[in-house]
Structures are given as structure tokens and as C-alpha cells.
């Protein structure tokens with residue numbers, strides 16, 4: 533079915549001027565960008581977004597990184613969006629990601645890996661609602 537997922541172009545990719553290339557790649561892959569926002573996350577926003585990772589040893593580093601400079605958050609729509617976007621992103625660690633994936637092309641380490649994507653349909657709904665008011669993600673027709 534046609535569904536939606538949440539994408540974040542992370543600080544490393546924004547710093548390297550790769551916003552346009554990543555968005556073009558997503559459109560080429562058949563995604564419609566149905567909501568889009570550039571913002572500098574506060575510590576509270578980043579901690580809340582990554583709350584499930586709070587107990588992980590890398591949590592502090594993750595929050596530092598995600599608040600270091602602006603990000604570009606979008607809602608992507610297409611058939612099978614959640615799983616398709618995960619394939620387009622590639623493995624979390626860019627060194628292990630397949631050729632041609634966003635993390636291979638634009639990421640540099642497991643922390644600074646260029647993009648985030650929702651890991652399930654359930655989390656996609658939660659993550660979209662975390663960053664976008666309902667009025668900004670209404671059906672586009």
C-alpha cells in the first residue's frame with residue numbers, strides 16, 4: 533500500500549551541502565516529499581526523538597551530533613515507503629552499506645551516517661507526529 537515514512541538528513545550531510553543531492557536521490561527512487569522542514573534540533577527534541585536509545589552507551593554522542601547543526605526533516609510517501617527507504621539508506625554503518633545507498637554515498641561513520649529513517653510502520657506514524665502537526669501532513673490531493 534501507499535504509506536509514509538520519516539526521513540532526517542543529519543547534520544553531517546547538511547554541513548557537506550548534500551541536502552539537494554539526497555532529496556533528488558529520493559525523488560529518483562519514487563518518493564513524494566509530502567512535508568519538509570529545515571531546523572536546528574534542541575537538546576530536548578533530540579533526546580525525546582531518540583528516547584528508545586537512552587540506555588545505549590552512544591546516546592550522549594548521538595544527541596550531541598544531532599544538535600550540532602541543522603537537519604532537514606521530511607515525510608516521504610510511496611508504495612511500501614518504510615521498507616523501501618530502509619533499502620535506499622543502506623546499513624547503519626556506511627562501511628557495511630551496499631554501493632549506491634545513501635549511507636555509502638554520503639555517510640562517514642556509524643554515528644555520522646547522513647540519514648535517519650523510521651524502522652517500522654508503527655514508528656513512522658509516531659516519528660511523523662513528533663515533528664509535524666497534522667495540518668502539515670494532510671493528504672496532498
Ligand code: CMP
Nearest residue numbers: 590593594624642643644645647648649
Ligand atoms: P538512526 O537510524 O538515526 O537511529 C539511531 C542512531 O544511533 C543510528 O541511526 C546511528 O547513527 C546511531 N548509532 C548507532 N550505533 C552507534 C554507535 N555505536 N555510535 C554512535 N552512534 C551510533
